[in-house]
Amino acid sequence: MKRPAATAAALLALLAAPLFYAGCGNAKAPAPQLTKPTNATECVEPAATMRANHMNLLRHERDNIVREGDRSRKYRIEGCAQCHTKRAEFCDRCHDYAGVKPECFDCHYLP
Amino acid sequence: MPEMDRRSLLKMGAAAIAGTVIGNGVTLYTSPARAEEGGGPPGAAATNALEIPSKGKARxxxxxxxxxxxxxxxxxxxxxxxxxxxxxxxxxxxxxxxxxxxxxxxxxxxxxxxxxxxxxxxxxxxxxxxxxxxxxxxxxxxxxxxxxxxxxxxxxxxxxxxxxxxxxxxxxxxxxxxxxxxxxxxxxxxxxxxxxxxxxxxxxxxxxxxxxxxxxxxxxxxxxxxxxxxxxxxxxxxxxxxxxxxxxxxxxxxxxxx
Known part of the structure; x- marks a missing residue:
């Protein structure tokens, strides 16, 4: 170890590199590109509401649909599939981006 | 005539909660509006979109x-x-x-x-x-x-x-x-x-x-x-x-x- 100061500086620079890299570069992950349905222009609620609350709407109505047998409810997972015909290009892209793993599709078929 | 009053009151109460017996000791109460509709079996044409098939009179x-x-x-x-x-x-x-x-x-x-x-x-x-x-x-x-x-x-x-x-x-x-x-x-x-x-x-x-x-x-x-x-x-x-x-x-x- 002939030059301890230089070695320490190099090591520090190496360790801190990710911090500088994140600070200097564009830290944002690319926003998910969603394929919108062609057969309808509007969802059952405004897009912002659906984006934030679709899981709550579905979960809330679920009990009425399953336990009361009321299949005329507005928010049904089968209803989603009527317009959003490609799950991989819509649901999955946002779920992957947000890092959530819903269990809906374990049982319910969405193409 | 307090007795008559009581009787008529009971009659009214019975009419208000006119229900459908769906099983032994199980009674499905329907609102007057729904009772008028008839609430037929699911096979019947659903005239009202709010009609829930499982809430009909069927058993x-x-x-x-x-x-x-x-x-x-x-x-x-x-x-x-x-x-x-x-x-x-x-x-x-x-x-x-x-x-x-x-x-x-x-x-x-x-x-x-x-x-x-x-x-x-x-x-x-x-x-x-x-x-x-x-x-x-x-x-x-x-x-x-x-x-x-x-x-x-x-x-x-x-x-x-x-x-x-x-x-x-x-x-x-x-x-x-x-x-x-x-x-x-x-x-x-x-x-x-x-x-x-x-x-x-x-x-x-x-x-x-x-x-x-x-x-x-x-x-x-x-x-x-x-x-x-x-x-x-x-x-x-x-x-x-x-x-x-x-x-x-x-x-x-x-x-x-x-």
């Missing part, structure tokens, strides 16, 4: 004429598997069964009986009574169902059921045979639903349809509350018997010829 039941059911025929079980995504892995540890063909051997000799055994949709369902999370419930039309969103897979219901009608999902199917019906995720209990999704559309269960198609016609499905239905006429004409009626569970599936 679904089944009679199986075992004299017509043959040992080799598996039309009902095969149809059920296709309709409801019930898996068959070829390994009896994992196979799900919603309807099974059971062989009965009389203790005192005599011919063997082969009968289809499915969930009896009891009026007093022991599976529902033991469920610790209220996942098993009885619909307004008497169909006993499992809310698989809520089921925790404890399997008390499997122990409680005297018909062995329930199976645990040890292994999931990878593919849907019928994409309109959800399959089950690992760790819940599954059983016959009387094809509630078809009943709500005004159709009959897949097993009954398959039985009729196969030419056996051993299964009669219908509304036990409708005096004009084929099943009520049959029950009035022929003596039918439920399996383990002694348990007092009041099953809605009954048999002749066992």
């Amino acid at each position: 679904w039941g089944m009679v199986i004429d075992n004299n017509k059911c043959t040992a080799q025929c598996t039309a009902c079980t095969a149809a059920c598997r296709t309709e409801n995504n019930v898996p068959l892995f070829g390994d009896e540890r994992y196979d799900g069964h919603w309807i099974r063909k059971v062989t009965l051997t009389p203790e005192r000799g005599g011919p063997e009986k082969h009968l289809p055994l499915l969930c009896n949709h009891c009026d007093q369902p022991p599976c529902q009574h033991v469920c610790p999370v209220a996942a098993t419930f009885t619909r307004h039309d008497g169909i006993v169902m499992i809310d698989k969103h809520r089921c925790i897979g404890c399997r008390y219901c499997m122990i409680a059921c005297p018909y062995k009608a329930r199976t645990f999902v040890f292994k999931e199917t990878s593919e849907w045979t019928n994409k309109d019906v959800p399959k089950r995720a690992h760790g819940v209990v599954e059983k016959c639903t009387f094809c509630a999704h078809l009943i709500d559309q005004g159709k009959i269960p897949a097993c009954v349809e398959a039985c009729n198609k196969s030419g056996e016609g051993a299964m009669i499905f219908g509304d036990l509350n409708n005096p004009g239905s084929a099943i009520v006429k049959y029950i009035r004409a022929v003596a039918t018997k439920g399996i383990r009626e002694d348990l007092g569970l009041e099953p809605k599936v009954s048999y002749t010829g066992i």
Whole structure:
């Protein structure tokens, strides 16, 4: 170890590199590109509401649909599939981006 | 005249809560508006979009004429598997069964009986009574169902059921045979639903349809509350018997010829 100061500086620079890299570069992950349905222009609620609350709407109505047998409810997972015909290009892209793993599709078929 | 007042008040009260008896000691109360609509069976044309099929006056039941059911025929079980995504892995540890063909051997000799055994949709369902999370419930039309969103897979219901009608999902199917019906995720209990999704559309269960198609016609499905239905006429004409009626569970599936 002939030059301890230089070695320490190099090591520090190496360790801190990710911090500088994140600070200097564009830290944002690319926003998910969603394929919108062609057969309808509007969802059952405004897009912002659906984006934030679709899981709550579905979960809330679920009990009425399953336990009361009321299949005329507005928010049904089968209803989603009527317009959003490609799950991989819509649901999955946002779920992957947000890092959530819903269990809906374990049982319910969405193409 | 205080007595007259009281009587008229009681009359008014009785008229206000005019209800429909859907089972022994079970009364479905309908609002006056809905009572006027008639609330016919799901087969009737739904004039009102808010009409909920399972909240009609129907009480679904089944009679199986075992004299017509043959040992080799598996039309009902095969149809059920296709309709409801019930898996068959070829390994009896994992196979799900919603309807099974059971062989009965009389203790005192005599011919063997082969009968289809499915969930009896009891009026007093022991599976529902033991469920610790209220996942098993009885619909307004008497169909006993499992809310698989809520089921925790404890399997008390499997122990409680005297018909062995329930199976645990040890292994999931990878593919849907019928994409309109959800399959089950690992760790819940599954059983016959009387094809509630078809009943709500005004159709009959897949097993009954398959039985009729196969030419056996051993299964009669219908509304036990409708005096004009084929099943009520049959029950009035022929003596039918439920399996383990002694348990007092009041099953809605009954048999002749066992």
